[in-house]
Amino acid sequence: MATLPPTSESFAVAVVGAGAAGLALALALTRGGVATALVGRHAPVADGRTVALLDGSVRFLDALGVWPALAPHASPLAELHIVDDTGSLFRPPPARFVATEIGLEAFGWNVESARLVEGLRAQARGTENLTLVESDAEGFSAGEAEATLTLTEGGTLSARLVVGADGARSRLREAAGIVPRTWSYPQAAITTILAHARPHRDVSTEFHTRQGPFTLVPLPGGHRSSLVWVMGEGPARRMADLDDAALARAVEHQAQAMLGAMRIDGPRGLVPMRGLSLPSPVGARLALVGEAAHVFPPIGAQGLNLGLRDVAALRDAVMRAVEDGRDPGSRAALAGFARGRRLDARLRTTAVDALNRSLLASLLPVDALRGLGLLAMTTIGPLRRLVMREGVLPRLGAPSLMR
Numbered sequence: 001m002a003t004l005p006p007t008s009e010s011f012a013v014a015v016v017g018a019g020a021a022g023l024a025l026a027l028a029l030t031r032g033g034v035a036t037a038l039v040g041r042h043a044p045v046a047d048g049r050t051v052a053l054l055d056g057s058v059r060f061l062d063a064l065g066v067w068p069a070l071a072p073h074a075s076p077l078a079e080l081h082i083v084d085d086t087g088s089l090f091r092p093p094p095a096r097f098v099a100t101e102i103g104l105e106a107f108g109w110n111v112e113s114a115r116l117v118e119g120l121r122a123q124a125r126g127t128e129n130l131t132l133v134e135s136d137a138e139g140f141s142a143g144e145a146e147a148t149l150t151l152t153e154g155g156t157l158s159a160r161l162v163v164g165a166d167g168a169r170s171r172l173r174e175a176a177g178i179v180p181r182t183w184s185y186p187q188a189a190i191t192t193i194l195a196h197a198r199p200h201r202d203v204s205t206e207f208h209t210r211q212g213p214f215t216l217v218p219l220p221g222g223h224r225s226s227l228v229w230v231m232g233e234g235p236a237r238r239m240a241d242l243d244d245a246a247l248a249r250a251v252e253h254q255a256q257a258m259l260g261a262m263r264i265d266g267p268r269g270l271v272p273m274r275g276l277s278l279p280s281p282v283g284a285r286l287a288l289v290g291e292a293a294h295v296f297p298p299i300g301a302q303g304l305n306l307g308l309r310d311v312a313a314l315r316d317a318v319m320r321a322v323e324d325g326r327d328p329g330s331r332a333a334l335a336g337f338a339r340g341r342r343l344d345a346r347l348r349t350t351a352v353d354a355l356n357r358s359l360l361a362s363l364l365p366v367d368a369l370r371g372l373g374l375l376a377m378t379t380i381g382p383l384r385r386l387v388m389r390e391g392v393l394p395r396l397g398a399p400s401l402m403r
Protein backbone atom coordinates (compact mmCIF):
# COMPACT_ATOMS: atom_id res chain seq x y z
CA MET A 1 0.00 0.00 0.00
CA ALA A 2 1.31 3.47 -0.89
CA THR A 3 0.23 6.70 0.76
CA LEU A 4 -1.48 9.91 -0.37
CA PRO A 5 0.34 11.50 -3.34
CA PRO A 6 1.72 14.95 -2.45
CA THR A 7 0.15 17.14 -5.15
CA SER A 8 -0.11 15.52 -8.52
CA GLU A 9 0.54 11.93 -9.55
CA SER A 10 -0.50 10.01 -12.64
CA PHE A 11 -2.05 6.53 -12.82
CA ALA A 12 -3.49 4.26 -15.50
CA VAL A 13 -6.78 4.08 -13.54
CA ALA A 14 -8.17 6.08 -10.60
CA VAL A 15 -11.18 4.48 -8.90
CA VAL A 16 -13.36 6.85 -6.84
CA GLY A 17 -15.37 5.34 -3.95
CA ALA A 18 -14.15 2.83 -1.34
CA GLY A 19 -17.41 0.86 -1.12
CA ALA A 20 -17.68 -2.78 -2.20
CA ALA A 21 -17.62 -2.03 -5.96
CA GLY A 22 -14.70 0.44 -5.84
CA LEU A 23 -12.56 -1.73 -3.56
CA ALA A 24 -13.15 -4.84 -5.69
CA LEU A 25 -12.20 -3.00 -8.88
CA ALA A 26 -9.06 -1.45 -7.38
CA LEU A 27 -7.94 -4.88 -6.16
CA ALA A 28 -8.71 -6.61 -9.47
CA LEU A 29 -6.77 -4.04 -11.52
CA THR A 30 -3.78 -3.95 -9.16
CA ARG A 31 -3.58 -7.75 -9.17
CA GLY A 32 -3.55 -7.53 -12.97
CA GLY A 33 -0.51 -5.21 -12.83
CA VAL A 34 -2.39 -1.97 -13.71
CA ALA A 35 -1.14 1.18 -11.88
CA THR A 36 -4.24 2.03 -9.84
CA ALA A 37 -5.24 4.59 -7.20
CA LEU A 38 -8.33 4.18 -5.00
CA VAL A 39 -9.75 7.53 -3.89
CA GLY A 40 -12.18 7.50 -0.96
CA ARG A 41 -12.51 7.62 2.79
CA HIS A 42 -12.76 4.32 4.70
CA ALA A 43 -15.77 5.23 6.81
CA PRO A 44 -17.37 2.56 9.05
CA VAL A 45 -20.27 0.63 7.49
CA ALA A 46 -22.86 -0.29 10.12
CA ASP A 47 -26.35 -0.41 8.66
CA GLY A 48 -27.20 -4.04 9.43
CA ARG A 49 -27.69 -4.70 5.72
CA THR A 50 -26.68 -8.06 4.26
CA VAL A 51 -25.91 -9.02 0.67
CA ALA A 52 -26.67 -12.36 -0.91
CA LEU A 53 -23.66 -12.90 -3.19
CA LEU A 54 -24.45 -15.18 -6.10
CA ASP A 55 -22.06 -17.87 -7.34
CA GLY A 56 -20.29 -15.63 -9.91
CA SER A 57 -19.66 -12.89 -7.32
CA VAL A 58 -18.16 -15.43 -4.92
CA ARG A 59 -15.85 -16.78 -7.66
CA PHE A 60 -14.73 -13.19 -8.31
CA LEU A 61 -14.06 -12.48 -4.61
CA ASP A 62 -12.16 -15.75 -4.43
CA ALA A 63 -9.99 -14.69 -7.38
CA LEU A 64 -9.24 -11.45 -5.48
CA GLY A 65 -8.13 -13.47 -2.43
CA VAL A 66 -10.93 -12.00 -0.29
CA TRP A 67 -13.30 -14.95 -0.04
CA PRO A 68 -11.35 -17.30 2.32
CA ALA A 69 -11.59 -14.77 5.21
CA LEU A 70 -15.27 -14.04 4.46
CA ALA A 71 -16.52 -17.60 3.99
CA PRO A 72 -16.82 -18.41 7.74
CA HIS A 73 -19.17 -15.41 8.08
CA ALA A 74 -21.40 -16.33 5.13
CA SER A 75 -24.39 -18.64 5.02
CA PRO A 76 -25.02 -20.80 1.92
CA LEU A 77 -28.33 -20.39 0.09
CA ALA A 78 -28.97 -24.02 -0.76
CA GLU A 79 -32.66 -23.60 -1.57
CA LEU A 80 -34.93 -20.71 -2.57
CA HIS A 81 -38.65 -20.98 -1.82
CA ILE A 82 -41.27 -18.62 -3.25
CA VAL A 83 -44.67 -18.47 -1.60
CA ASP A 84 -47.52 -16.59 -3.31
CA ASP A 85 -49.22 -14.75 -0.45
CA THR A 86 -51.16 -12.27 -2.60
CA GLY A 87 -54.54 -13.92 -2.04
CA SER A 88 -54.92 -14.00 -5.83
CA LEU A 89 -57.34 -16.39 -7.57
CA PHE A 90 -54.40 -17.72 -9.61
CA ARG A 91 -52.27 -18.65 -6.62
CA PRO A 92 -49.71 -21.33 -7.64
CA PRO A 93 -48.33 -23.81 -5.08
CA PRO A 94 -45.05 -22.74 -3.38
CA ALA A 95 -42.10 -22.95 -5.80
CA ARG A 96 -38.89 -24.62 -4.64
CA PHE A 97 -35.51 -24.10 -6.31
CA VAL A 98 -32.65 -26.37 -5.24
CA ALA A 99 -29.03 -25.44 -6.07
CA THR A 100 -27.84 -29.05 -6.48
CA GLU A 101 -30.29 -29.36 -9.40
CA ILE A 102 -27.91 -27.17 -11.45
CA GLY A 103 -24.78 -28.76 -9.97
CA LEU A 104 -24.07 -26.05 -7.38
CA GLU A 105 -23.59 -26.44 -3.63
CA ALA A 106 -25.45 -23.13 -3.19
CA PHE A 107 -26.99 -20.37 -5.33
CA GLY A 108 -24.97 -17.92 -3.32
CA TRP A 109 -23.87 -16.86 0.16
CA ASN A 110 -25.40 -14.26 2.45
CA VAL A 111 -22.99 -12.02 4.34
CA GLU A 112 -23.30 -8.80 6.32
CA SER A 113 -22.34 -5.81 4.09
CA ALA A 114 -20.06 -4.38 6.78
CA ARG A 115 -18.04 -7.63 6.87
CA LEU A 116 -17.74 -7.69 3.08
CA VAL A 117 -16.47 -4.11 2.93
CA GLU A 118 -14.09 -4.72 5.88
CA GLY A 119 -12.74 -7.86 4.18
CA LEU A 120 -12.12 -5.95 0.94
CA ARG A 121 -10.48 -3.06 2.85
CA ALA A 122 -8.14 -5.41 4.71
CA GLN A 123 -7.08 -6.94 1.40
CA ALA A 124 -6.62 -3.46 -0.16
CA ARG A 125 -4.44 -2.31 2.77
CA GLY A 126 -2.26 -5.40 2.34
CA THR A 127 -1.85 -4.95 -1.44
CA GLU A 128 1.57 -3.44 -2.07
CA ASN A 129 1.14 -1.70 -5.43
CA LEU A 130 -2.28 -0.21 -4.75
CA THR A 131 -2.24 3.51 -3.87
CA LEU A 132 -4.93 4.37 -1.31
CA VAL A 133 -5.88 8.06 -1.28
CA GLU A 134 -8.09 8.54 1.77
CA SER A 135 -9.90 11.67 0.58
CA ASP A 136 -13.12 12.39 -1.29
CA ALA A 137 -12.94 13.49 -4.91
CA GLU A 138 -14.34 16.97 -5.41
CA GLY A 139 -14.02 17.70 -9.11
CA PHE A 140 -13.44 15.81 -12.36
CA SER A 141 -12.34 17.06 -15.75
CA ALA A 142 -11.53 15.04 -18.85
CA GLY A 143 -8.60 16.13 -21.03
CA GLU A 144 -7.17 14.88 -24.31
CA ALA A 145 -4.86 12.22 -22.84
CA GLU A 146 -5.87 12.08 -19.17
CA ALA A 147 -8.60 12.98 -16.71
CA THR A 148 -7.88 15.00 -13.57
CA LEU A 149 -9.47 14.67 -10.14
CA THR A 150 -9.34 17.36 -7.49
CA LEU A 151 -9.38 16.08 -3.91
CA THR A 152 -11.18 17.58 -0.90
CA GLU A 153 -8.01 17.07 1.17
CA GLY A 154 -6.11 19.16 -1.39
CA GLY A 155 -4.06 18.19 -4.43
CA THR A 156 -4.95 16.62 -7.73
CA LEU A 157 -4.54 13.23 -9.33
CA SER A 158 -4.50 12.26 -13.02
CA ALA A 159 -5.35 9.00 -14.74
CA ARG A 160 -6.01 7.69 -18.25
CA LEU A 161 -9.33 6.39 -16.95
CA VAL A 162 -11.36 7.53 -13.93
CA VAL A 163 -13.98 5.13 -12.58
CA GLY A 164 -16.95 6.39 -10.57
CA ALA A 165 -17.80 3.79 -7.91
CA ASP A 166 -19.13 6.57 -5.70
CA GLY A 167 -22.64 5.25 -5.15
CA ALA A 168 -26.19 6.28 -6.05
CA ARG A 169 -25.54 10.02 -5.58
CA SER A 170 -22.36 9.88 -7.67
CA ARG A 171 -20.61 13.25 -7.78
CA LEU A 172 -18.49 12.07 -10.71
CA ARG A 173 -21.59 11.23 -12.74
CA GLU A 174 -22.89 14.75 -12.16
CA ALA A 175 -19.51 16.40 -12.86
CA ALA A 176 -19.34 14.52 -16.18
CA GLY A 177 -22.83 15.78 -17.11
CA ILE A 178 -24.34 12.27 -17.33
CA VAL A 179 -28.03 12.66 -16.52
CA PRO A 180 -29.68 9.54 -15.05
CA ARG A 181 -33.29 8.49 -15.36
CA THR A 182 -34.72 8.14 -11.84
CA TRP A 183 -38.03 6.86 -10.54
CA SER A 184 -39.60 5.77 -7.27
CA TYR A 185 -42.19 3.28 -6.06
CA PRO A 186 -44.93 3.95 -3.47
CA GLN A 187 -43.16 1.50 -1.16
CA ALA A 188 -40.35 1.22 1.41
CA ALA A 189 -38.44 -1.75 2.83
CA ILE A 190 -38.06 -2.60 6.50
CA THR A 191 -34.66 -4.26 6.97
CA THR A 192 -33.15 -5.94 9.99
CA ILE A 193 -31.53 -9.10 11.31
CA LEU A 194 -33.58 -11.68 13.22
CA ALA A 195 -32.81 -14.49 15.62
CA HIS A 196 -35.36 -17.33 15.42
CA ALA A 197 -36.22 -20.48 17.33
CA ARG A 198 -36.36 -22.94 14.41
CA PRO A 199 -33.38 -23.53 12.07
CA HIS A 200 -33.50 -22.03 8.55
CA ARG A 201 -31.75 -25.08 7.03
CA ASP A 202 -29.98 -22.80 4.50
CA VAL A 203 -33.31 -21.98 2.83
CA SER A 204 -34.19 -18.44 1.72
CA THR A 205 -37.94 -17.84 1.57
CA GLU A 206 -39.69 -15.07 -0.33
CA PHE A 207 -43.39 -14.41 0.36
CA HIS A 208 -44.98 -12.43 -2.46
CA THR A 209 -47.53 -10.13 -0.81
CA ARG A 210 -49.81 -7.50 -2.38
CA GLN A 211 -47.56 -4.74 -1.02
CA GLY A 212 -44.26 -6.30 -2.19
CA PRO A 213 -41.94 -9.20 -1.38
CA PHE A 214 -41.15 -10.25 2.20
CA THR A 215 -37.80 -12.05 2.13
CA LEU A 216 -35.88 -14.00 4.78
CA VAL A 217 -32.27 -14.85 3.93
CA PRO A 218 -30.22 -17.23 6.12
CA LEU A 219 -27.18 -16.10 8.11
CA PRO A 220 -24.51 -18.39 9.65
CA GLY A 221 -25.33 -20.47 12.73
CA GLY A 222 -28.73 -21.76 11.56
CA HIS A 223 -30.84 -19.50 13.79
CA ARG A 224 -30.33 -16.01 12.31
CA SER A 225 -31.73 -14.51 9.11
CA SER A 226 -31.80 -11.12 7.45
CA LEU A 227 -35.13 -9.54 6.57
CA VAL A 228 -36.13 -7.32 3.64
CA TRP A 229 -39.84 -6.57 3.96
CA VAL A 230 -41.23 -4.38 1.20
CA MET A 231 -44.59 -2.70 1.87
CA GLY A 232 -46.52 0.53 1.21
CA GLU A 233 -44.83 3.72 2.45
CA GLY A 234 -47.44 4.44 5.16
CA PRO A 235 -47.46 0.89 6.62
CA ALA A 236 -43.63 0.86 6.50
CA ARG A 237 -43.41 4.08 8.51
CA ARG A 238 -45.88 2.66 11.06
CA MET A 239 -43.97 -0.63 11.22
CA ALA A 240 -40.70 1.29 11.70
CA ASP A 241 -42.25 2.99 14.76
CA LEU A 242 -42.94 -0.34 16.51
CA ASP A 243 -40.65 -1.42 19.32
CA ASP A 244 -38.45 -4.48 18.75
CA ALA A 245 -40.82 -6.97 20.42
CA ALA A 246 -43.86 -5.80 18.40
CA LEU A 247 -41.89 -5.78 15.14
CA ALA A 248 -40.61 -9.32 15.83
CA ARG A 249 -44.22 -10.47 16.37
CA ALA A 250 -45.34 -8.85 13.09
CA VAL A 251 -42.49 -10.55 11.21
CA GLU A 252 -43.27 -13.92 12.79
CA HIS A 253 -46.91 -13.54 11.75
CA GLN A 254 -46.03 -12.62 8.13
CA ALA A 255 -43.59 -15.59 8.01
CA GLN A 256 -46.49 -17.86 9.01
CA ALA A 257 -44.44 -18.85 12.10
CA MET A 258 -42.24 -20.92 9.74
CA LEU A 259 -39.10 -20.18 11.81
CA GLY A 260 -40.82 -20.10 15.21
CA ALA A 261 -40.51 -17.27 17.72
CA MET A 262 -38.40 -14.32 16.55
CA ARG A 263 -36.27 -11.61 18.12
CA ILE A 264 -34.72 -8.50 16.49
CA ASP A 265 -30.95 -9.11 16.55
CA GLY A 266 -29.34 -6.25 14.61
CA PRO A 267 -29.77 -2.65 13.49
CA ARG A 268 -33.07 -1.75 11.77
CA GLY A 269 -33.41 0.19 8.52
CA LEU A 270 -36.16 1.84 6.48
CA VAL A 271 -35.11 1.92 2.82
CA PRO A 272 -37.01 3.93 0.16
CA MET A 273 -37.79 2.01 -3.01
CA ARG A 274 -36.33 3.79 -6.00
CA GLY A 275 -34.60 3.19 -9.27
CA LEU A 276 -31.91 4.84 -11.39
CA SER A 277 -30.60 3.95 -14.84
CA LEU A 278 -28.21 5.54 -17.32
CA PRO A 279 -28.23 5.89 -21.10
CA SER A 280 -24.58 4.69 -20.96
CA PRO A 281 -22.16 3.87 -18.12
CA VAL A 282 -19.31 5.55 -20.04
CA GLY A 283 -18.33 9.21 -20.65
CA ALA A 284 -15.11 10.94 -21.73
CA ARG A 285 -12.31 9.14 -19.80
CA LEU A 286 -14.94 7.98 -17.31
CA ALA A 287 -16.69 4.67 -16.55
CA LEU A 288 -19.38 4.23 -13.86
CA VAL A 289 -19.89 1.00 -11.90
CA GLY A 290 -22.14 -0.26 -9.08
CA GLU A 291 -24.85 2.03 -7.75
CA ALA A 292 -23.31 5.01 -9.57
CA ALA A 293 -24.60 3.27 -12.71
CA HIS A 294 -27.82 1.58 -11.57
CA VAL A 295 -30.10 1.44 -8.55
CA PHE A 296 -33.15 -0.72 -8.10
CA PRO A 297 -35.28 -1.98 -5.24
CA PRO A 298 -33.76 -4.66 -2.96
CA ILE A 299 -35.67 -7.50 -4.62
CA GLY A 300 -34.07 -10.73 -5.81
CA ALA A 301 -30.53 -10.05 -4.52
CA GLN A 302 -29.47 -8.27 -7.71
CA GLY A 303 -27.84 -4.90 -6.84
CA LEU A 304 -24.29 -5.68 -5.80
CA ASN A 305 -24.15 -8.83 -7.92
CA LEU A 306 -24.78 -6.62 -10.95
CA GLY A 307 -22.25 -4.12 -9.55
CA LEU A 308 -19.57 -6.81 -9.26
CA ARG A 309 -20.31 -7.91 -12.85
CA ASP A 310 -19.68 -4.27 -13.91
CA VAL A 311 -16.39 -4.40 -12.03
CA ALA A 312 -15.24 -7.75 -13.44
CA ALA A 313 -16.21 -6.69 -16.99
CA LEU A 314 -14.38 -3.35 -16.66
CA ARG A 315 -11.31 -5.13 -15.34
CA ASP A 316 -11.33 -7.34 -18.48
CA ALA A 317 -11.70 -4.30 -20.80
CA VAL A 318 -8.85 -2.38 -19.10
CA MET A 319 -6.57 -5.44 -19.05
CA ARG A 320 -7.18 -6.08 -22.76
CA ALA A 321 -6.35 -2.46 -23.64
CA VAL A 322 -3.20 -2.38 -21.48
CA GLU A 323 -1.96 -5.73 -22.81
CA ASP A 324 -2.47 -4.52 -26.41
CA GLY A 325 -0.68 -1.23 -25.68
CA ARG A 326 -3.91 0.78 -26.17
CA ASP A 327 -5.25 3.66 -24.07
CA PRO A 328 -7.60 2.15 -21.41
CA GLY A 329 -9.54 5.43 -21.11
CA SER A 330 -10.40 5.75 -24.82
CA ARG A 331 -13.97 5.35 -26.07
CA ALA A 332 -12.81 2.45 -28.27
CA ALA A 333 -11.37 0.53 -25.29
CA LEU A 334 -14.62 0.98 -23.34
CA ALA A 335 -17.14 0.38 -26.14
CA GLY A 336 -17.65 -3.37 -25.48
CA PHE A 337 -17.91 -2.78 -21.72
CA ALA A 338 -20.57 -0.08 -22.27
CA ARG A 339 -22.65 -2.30 -24.57
CA GLY A 340 -22.54 -5.37 -22.31
CA ARG A 341 -23.29 -3.47 -19.10
CA ARG A 342 -26.17 -1.52 -20.65
CA LEU A 343 -27.84 -4.76 -21.66
CA ASP A 344 -27.26 -6.57 -18.33
CA ALA A 345 -28.47 -3.57 -16.28
CA ARG A 346 -31.54 -3.14 -18.48
CA LEU A 347 -32.47 -6.83 -18.19
CA ARG A 348 -32.15 -6.86 -14.37
CA THR A 349 -33.92 -3.52 -13.93
CA THR A 350 -36.81 -4.66 -16.12
CA ALA A 351 -37.14 -8.02 -14.32
CA VAL A 352 -37.15 -6.47 -10.81
CA ASP A 353 -39.53 -3.72 -11.92
CA ALA A 354 -41.93 -6.18 -13.60
CA LEU A 355 -42.05 -8.49 -10.55
CA ASN A 356 -42.64 -5.60 -8.17
CA ARG A 357 -45.34 -3.99 -10.34
CA SER A 358 -47.07 -7.33 -10.97
CA LEU A 359 -47.47 -7.73 -7.19
CA LEU A 360 -48.87 -4.22 -6.81
CA ALA A 361 -51.37 -4.62 -9.66
CA SER A 362 -54.38 -6.57 -8.47
CA LEU A 363 -55.51 -7.14 -12.06
CA LEU A 364 -56.63 -10.69 -12.83
CA PRO A 365 -54.65 -11.05 -16.10
CA VAL A 366 -51.46 -9.88 -14.34
CA ASP A 367 -52.05 -12.30 -11.46
CA ALA A 368 -52.70 -15.10 -13.94
CA LEU A 369 -49.46 -14.39 -15.85
CA ARG A 370 -47.36 -14.26 -12.68
CA GLY A 371 -49.05 -17.40 -11.33
CA LEU A 372 -48.57 -19.27 -14.61
CA GLY A 373 -44.91 -18.23 -14.81
CA LEU A 374 -44.23 -19.57 -11.33
CA LEU A 375 -46.22 -22.73 -12.00
CA ALA A 376 -44.32 -23.32 -15.28
CA MET A 377 -41.01 -23.03 -13.43
CA THR A 378 -42.20 -25.45 -10.75
CA THR A 379 -43.38 -28.12 -13.20
CA ILE A 380 -41.07 -27.77 -16.24
CA GLY A 381 -37.60 -28.97 -15.17
CA PRO A 382 -35.50 -27.60 -18.10
CA LEU A 383 -37.16 -24.16 -17.82
CA ARG A 384 -36.59 -24.11 -14.06
CA ARG A 385 -32.92 -25.04 -14.52
CA LEU A 386 -32.44 -22.40 -17.24
CA VAL A 387 -33.97 -19.70 -15.02
CA MET A 388 -31.82 -20.82 -12.06
CA ARG A 389 -28.60 -20.75 -14.12
CA GLU A 390 -29.36 -17.35 -15.66
CA GLY A 391 -30.29 -15.97 -12.24
CA VAL A 392 -27.00 -17.08 -10.68
CA LEU A 393 -24.60 -16.31 -13.53
CA PRO A 394 -25.87 -14.99 -16.84
CA ARG A 395 -24.09 -16.86 -19.65
CA LEU A 396 -24.09 -13.76 -21.81
CA GLY A 397 -20.41 -12.74 -21.80
CA ALA A 398 -19.53 -13.72 -18.22
CA PRO A 399 -16.35 -11.80 -17.22
CA SER A 400 -13.21 -13.97 -17.00
CA LEU A 401 -12.79 -13.88 -13.18
CA MET A 402 -16.44 -15.01 -12.72
CA ARG A 403 -16.21 -18.14 -14.85
Ligand SMILES: Cc1cc2nc3c(=O)[nH]c(=O)nc-3n(C[C@H](O)[C@H](O)[C@H](O)COP(=O)(O)OP(=O)(O)OC[C@H]3O[C@@H](n4cnc5c(N)ncnc54)[C@H](O)[C@@H]3O)c2cc1C
Pocket residue numbers: 016017018019020021022039040041043049050051052053113135136137138165166167168170171172189191228271289290291292298300301302303304305306307
Ligand atom coordinates in the same frame (compact mmCIF):
# COMPACT_ATOMS: atom_id res chain seq x y z
C1 LIG B 1 -31.99 -3.44 1.97
C2 LIG B 1 -31.02 -3.78 0.88
C3 LIG B 1 -30.70 -5.11 0.64
C4 LIG B 1 -29.83 -5.44 -0.39
N1 LIG B 1 -29.54 -6.76 -0.62
C5 LIG B 1 -28.72 -7.07 -1.64
C6 LIG B 1 -28.43 -8.45 -1.93
O1 LIG B 1 -28.90 -9.37 -1.26
N2 LIG B 1 -27.60 -8.73 -2.97
C7 LIG B 1 -27.06 -7.72 -3.75
O2 LIG B 1 -26.32 -8.03 -4.68
N3 LIG B 1 -27.30 -6.43 -3.49
C8 LIG B 1 -28.13 -6.08 -2.47
N4 LIG B 1 -28.38 -4.76 -2.23
C9 LIG B 1 -27.71 -3.72 -3.03
C10 LIG B 1 -26.30 -3.42 -2.51
O3 LIG B 1 -26.35 -3.12 -1.12
C11 LIG B 1 -25.70 -2.24 -3.27
O4 LIG B 1 -25.75 -2.53 -4.66
C12 LIG B 1 -24.24 -1.99 -2.89
O5 LIG B 1 -24.08 -1.75 -1.54
C13 LIG B 1 -23.71 -0.79 -3.67
O6 LIG B 1 -22.32 -0.77 -3.53
P1 LIG B 1 -21.47 0.37 -4.27
O7 LIG B 1 -20.04 0.11 -3.92
O8 LIG B 1 -21.85 0.49 -5.70
O9 LIG B 1 -21.98 1.74 -3.60
P2 LIG B 1 -21.83 2.27 -2.08
O10 LIG B 1 -21.88 1.16 -1.12
O11 LIG B 1 -22.81 3.38 -1.95
O12 LIG B 1 -20.35 2.85 -2.03
C14 LIG B 1 -20.02 4.12 -2.57
C15 LIG B 1 -18.77 4.62 -1.86
O13 LIG B 1 -18.35 5.82 -2.48
C16 LIG B 1 -18.02 6.77 -1.47
N5 LIG B 1 -18.13 8.14 -2.06
C17 LIG B 1 -19.26 8.83 -2.35
N6 LIG B 1 -18.92 10.01 -2.89
C18 LIG B 1 -17.56 10.06 -2.95
C19 LIG B 1 -16.62 11.02 -3.43
N7 LIG B 1 -17.01 12.22 -3.93
N8 LIG B 1 -15.31 10.74 -3.36
C20 LIG B 1 -14.89 9.53 -2.86
N9 LIG B 1 -15.74 8.60 -2.39
C21 LIG B 1 -17.06 8.85 -2.45
C22 LIG B 1 -19.00 6.48 -0.35
O14 LIG B 1 -18.55 7.01 0.88
C23 LIG B 1 -18.98 4.95 -0.37
O15 LIG B 1 -17.92 4.43 0.37
C24 LIG B 1 -29.27 -4.41 -1.21
C25 LIG B 1 -29.58 -3.06 -0.96
C26 LIG B 1 -30.47 -2.75 0.05
C27 LIG B 1 -30.84 -1.30 0.27
